[in-house]
Structure formats: structure tokens, C-alpha cells
Amino acid sequence: MSWLTPQVVAVFVAMAQALGILLGAVLLGAVMTVVERRLLGLWQDRYGPNRVGPFGSLQLIADMLKIFFKEDWIPPFADRTLFVLAPAIAMASLLLSFIVIPFTPALHVADWNIGLLFFLAMGGINVYAVLLGGWSSGNKYALIGAMRASAQTLSYEVFMGLALMGVVAMAGSFNLRDIVNAQEGLWFIIPQFFGFCTFLIAGVAVTHRHPFDQPEAEQELADGYHVEYSSMKFGMFFIGEYVGMVLVSALIVTLFFGGWHGPLLPPIVWFAIKTGFFLMLFVLLRASLPRPRYDRVMSFGWKVCLPLTLINLMVTGAAILLTAPE
Amino acid sequence: MEVAFYLSGLVAVLATLGVITNTNPVHALLYLIVSLIAVAIVFFALGAPFAGALEIIVYAGAIMVLFVFVVMMLNLGESVVAQEKAWLTPKAWLGPSVLAAVLLLTLIATLWLGDIDKVIEGDTLTAKEVGTTLFGPWLLIIELAAMLLLAALVTASHVGRLSAPEKPAMNKETGARKEHS
Numbered sequence: 087m088s089w090l091t092p093q094v095v096a097v098f099v100a101m102a103q104a105l106g107i108l109l110g111a112v113l114l115g116a117v118m119t120v121v122e123r124r125l126l127g128l129w130q131d132r133y134g135p136n137r138v139g140p141f142g143s144l145q146l147i148a149d150m151l152k153i154f155f156k157e158d159w160i161p162p163f164a165d166r167t168l169f170v171l172a173p174a175i176a177m178a179s180l181l182l183s184f185i186v187i188p189f190t191p192a193l194h195v196a197d198w199n200i201g202l203l204f205f206l207a208m209g210g211i212n213v214y215a216v217l218l219g220g221w222s223s224g225n226k227y228a229l230i231g232a233m234r235a236s237a238q239t240l241s242y243e244v245f246m247g248l249a250l251m252g253v254v255a256m257a258g259s260f261n262l263r264d265i266v267n268a269q270e271g272l273w274f275i276i277p278q279f280f281g282f283c284t285f286l287i288a289g290v291a292v293t294h295r296h297p298f299d300q301p302e303a304e305q306e307l308a309d310g311y312h313v314e315y316s317s318m319k320f321g322m323f324f325i326g327e328y329v330g331m332v333l334v335s336a337l338i339v340t341l342f343f344g345g346w347h348g349p350l351l352p353p354i355v356w357f358a359i360k361t362g363f364f365l366m367l368f369v370l371l372r373a374s375l376p377r378p379r380y381d382r383v384m385s386f387g388w389k390v391c392l393p394l395t396l397i398n399l400m401v402t403g404a405a406i407l408l409t410a411p412e
Numbered sequence: 413m414e415v416a417f418y419l420s421g422l423v424a425v426l427a428t429l430g431v432i433t434n435t436n437p438v439h440a441l442l443y444l445i446v447s448l449i450a451v452a453i454v455f456f457a458l459g460a461p462f463a464g465a466l467e468i469i470v471y472a473g474a475i476m477v478l479f480v481f482v483v484m485m486l487n488l489g490e491s492v493v494a495q496e497k498a499w500l501t502p503k504a505w506l507g508p509s510v511l512a513a514v515l516l517l518t519l520i521a522t523l524w525l526g527d528i529d530k531v532i533e534g535d536t537l538t539a540k541e542v543g544t545t546l547f548g549p550w551l552l553i554i555e556l557a558a559m560l561l562l563a564a565l566v567t568a569s570h571v572g573r574l575s576a577p578e579k580p581a582m583n584k585e586t587g588a589r590k591e592h593s
Binding site: 165167168198199200203204206207209210211213214216217220221229231232236237243247258260328 | 438439442445461462464465466468472473474477478481484485533536538539540568
């Protein structure tokens with residue numbers, strides 16, 4: 087075949103990789119919904135969903151069937167366009183962020199110089215999903231949930247970016263592949279420990295995961311910004327949250343834990359093990375921590391985390407300048 | 413890259429028109445967000461990915477969120493849509509549009525007559541180059557901007573501070589009573 091030149095093959099391989107990463111991220115997010123419930127059961131001394139299939143392994147399929155066949159209801163008082171648009175933004179902005187993550191030396195979608203900034207930009211766009219979803223529902227609880235969520239996300243995104251700048255300064259690049267390569271000798275968790283702590287906190291807050299899930303607190307707000315959503319629209323918000331978890335875990339691994347680096351095992355296995363560990367950590371946080379009050383969450387972000395990241399960045403900069411060869 | 417430049421430029425212009433003509437405040441703000449993202453893509457097409465990414469992070473991701481936030485808090489209803497419709501009469505928009513059209517013609521003419529080869533060209537700027545330019549020749553401007561922002565921050569925190577809790581007037585009395593007994 088004459089048209090099957092190496093360039094064409096390369097294009098197809100790249101497309102297949104991108105599709106594989108996309109499907110993998112969505113599927114992992116969906117599987118996490120069940121894994122989380124089983125793990126919560128384990129850590130809280132109860133069974134969790136164990137009825138469907140062996141050890142509850144088919145629970146996911148049951149959930150999906152249920153969510154697909156539920157009535158897809160749009161409230162008559164809702165702003166239809168935005169109501170439909172919001173879940174799409176929630177899912178799409180998070181999935182797009184996977185573009186910049188290098189999973190192994192060969193497996194990635196795009197190798198951009200602004201990699202990390204692209205993630206921050208998509209995180210910024212993701213706020214609109216919650217904001218528009220809450221407002222267009224025409225529901226007080228949804229609106230309050232959206233307000234809380236967006237205020238929380240905005241304040242935590244400020245120092246999320248700053249927490250990452252220490253890593254960027256040490257690696258000398260926004261490109262995630264360069265950042266991983268710069269960690270060949272020493273993972274950035276050691277020199278950037280405070281950066282890691284604040285990024286972990288910000289990551290949990292930005293994905294609205296427990297203990298930062300005041301926007302969706304069942305007890306006070308019914309279910310927050312997605313209270314009017316049903317069927318697959320709710321499903322997209324729901325899966326989107328877990329996709330966000332996967333994304334933040336993968337980013338933590340890439341930025342602070344050496345990405346695919348590790349002895350003996352192949353790179354993809356190391357990446358999967360590390361990401362899995364942080365996914366478990368997300369679930370463990372939910373299983374063990376109570377939910378703090380909303381105003382305390384906000385003041386913790388501004389008064390503790392933001393100064394901490396600024397000091398961390400300053401010290402990192404000073405250390406780099408001092409050790410730099412003249 | 414030329415196609416991307418012209419397409420996103422077109423999107424930016426159309427979205428901005430949408431901002432002006434839309435009567436629903438939240439929808440108008442959404443058009444503005446689309447317009448900002450389109451401008452960011454123009455930056456990408458011009459080979460300034462750093463500026464493009466910052467445009468999305470700062471404008472679309474942070475400032476516009478606050479705009480949307482405030483409009484949502486105001487809880488504007490149907491009456492505002494009707495009011496906006498009433499305001500958007502030909503009498504209101506005809507004059508400014510004619511003036512803007514003249515400016516547009518001038519702009520197009522200048523681009524057409526000037527050396528058109530230079531319209532979209534340039535090397536890709538990295539974040540490092542942007543940083544060394546900003547903190548090299550433009551250091552003074554950066555410092556001035558930082559001072560301005562700091563002043564704005566101090567002002568905002570002064571305006572938004574909680575008023576000092578009023579001293580409970582009971583304290584003295586209870587003290588006095590204690591002395592009595």
C-alpha cells in the first residue's frame with residue numbers, strides 16, 4: 087500500500103493512544119465509584135455493595151444500567167441551554183487535562199511546553215460547570231452550592247498554581263515530560279515537600295472531594311449544585327468528580343513522585359501503582375475525616391496555605407540561585 | 413496557523429457581538445468568556461502560548477468567574493431581560509455602530525495598504541523569554557503594576573473588613589455590681 091507511509095502510521099498510533107487514554111480515564115473514573123464504596127465499607131467495618139456478582143464486581147454495570155434508563159428530566163423553571171451545557175463542561179474540561187500528562191516515555195497525547203499551565207487553564211474552565219449548573223437549575227440549594235463551590239475553587243486554585251511553581255522552578259520547564267525527567271535522581275517530594283502538601287490539599291478542594299465537599303453537603307444543601315440533575319447529566323457530574331480524582335492523582339505522581347521512574351518494573355506499571363496509591367488516599371481521606379465548617383475551609387486556604395506556598399516558592403528560588411553554577 | 417488565527421478571530425468578533433446584543437446577563441457573560449478563549453487561541457496561533465494560557469487562566473478562569481458570580485447573586489429575572497430589550501433600540505446602537513464601522517474600515521485599509529506579509533509571523537515565545545523580558549527591560553513597569561495591585565488589595569481588605577465588635581456595655585455595670593456586693 088502506497089498511502090501507508092511512516093507518517094500516516096504515526097498519526098494513527100497517536101490517535102489510538104489518545105483514544106486509549108481518554109477511554110482509560112473515563113473507565114477508571116467509573117470503576118472508582120464502586121471501588122470507593124467497597125473500600126469505604128472495608129475501612130468503616132461494614133460490607134459495602136457486595137450483592138451483584140462475585141464480591142460485588144458487577145455493581146458498576148448495575149449502576150450504569152440504572153443511570154442510563156432513568157428519566158432525563160429538565161425542570162421547567164431551568165435555563166435549558168446552560169442546564170445541558172454544564173455537565174458537558176464538567177466532563178470535557180477534566181478529560182482535556184489528560185492531554186498533557188506523560189504516562190510513560192512513549193505513551194502520551196501531546197508534548198506541550200505549556201503543559202502545566204494548560205492543566206491550570208482547564209481547572210479554571212471547570213469552575214463554570216458547577217457555577218452554571220447551580221444557577222441554571224433555578225433552585226436555592228443548587229445556587230448556594232454553586233456559590234460555595236466556585237468561591238472555594240477560586241481560592242484554592244490561587245495557591246494550587248503557586249504550589250506548583252516550586253516544581254517548575256526546579257525543573258526549569260512547564261513541560262511535564264521535562265519535569266519527570268528532572269526527577270530521575272531525586273523525586274520532587276523531598277525538596278518540594280510543602281509544595282506537595284499544599285497541592286494535595288488544593289487538589290482535594292478543587293475536585294470537591296471530602297473533606298472539602300461543603301458545596302455538596304447532603305445534610306445542609308440536599309446535594310448542592312447538582313440537586314436538580316438526573317440520569318446521565320447527573321452521571322456526568324458524578325463520573326466527572328472521579329475523573330478529577332484520577333487526574334489529580336496522576337498529576338501528583340507526575341510532579342512529585344517521579345512519574346514513570348522506578349526500578350525493575352516497566353514504566354506504565356510504576357505509574358499505575360503510584361496513581362493507585364493516591365486514589366486510595368483520596369478514599370481514605372473521605373473515610374476518616376469529618377467535614378469542617380465552610381468559613382474555616384476558606385480561611386484555612388487564605389491564611390495558612392497561601393502564605394505557606396509563597397514562603398516555599400521564595401525559599402526554593404533562593405536555594406536555586408545559591409546553588410546555581412556561576 | 414493562519415486558518416486558526418482567522419477562525420478564532422472571527423469567533424472572537426461574533427462572540428463579542430453576542431455580548432452586546434444578548435439581553436440575558438448570564439448568557440452575555442458566557443459570550444464574553446467564549447470571546448476571551450477565542451482571543452487566547454489567537455495568541456496560540458501567533459506563537460505566544462504562554463500569553464494564551466495566562467489569558468485563559470486569569471481572564472476566563474478567574475476574573476469572569478467573579479463576574480458570573482456577582483450576576484448570579486443579584487438574581488436578575490425576566491424584568492431585566494425586558495429592560496435590556498427596551499434599551500437596545502436602533503436609536504441607541506445606530507450611532508456607535510456607524511462610528512465603529514468607520515474605525516473598522518480604517519483598520520482594514522491600513523492592514524491592506526501596509527506590508528501584509530508581516531501580519532501573522534513570529535517565532536514561538538517560551539515562558540523563559542517572556543520572564544526575562546518582563547524582569548529585564550520592563551522591570552520598573554512590573555514593579556509599578558505590583559504596587560498598584562498591592563494598593564488595590566489593601567483598599568479591598570480595608571473596605572471589606574468586619575467592623576470592630578462593639579464593647580458590650582454590660583461589663584462596667586456588672587463590675588460595679590460586684591463592687592457593691
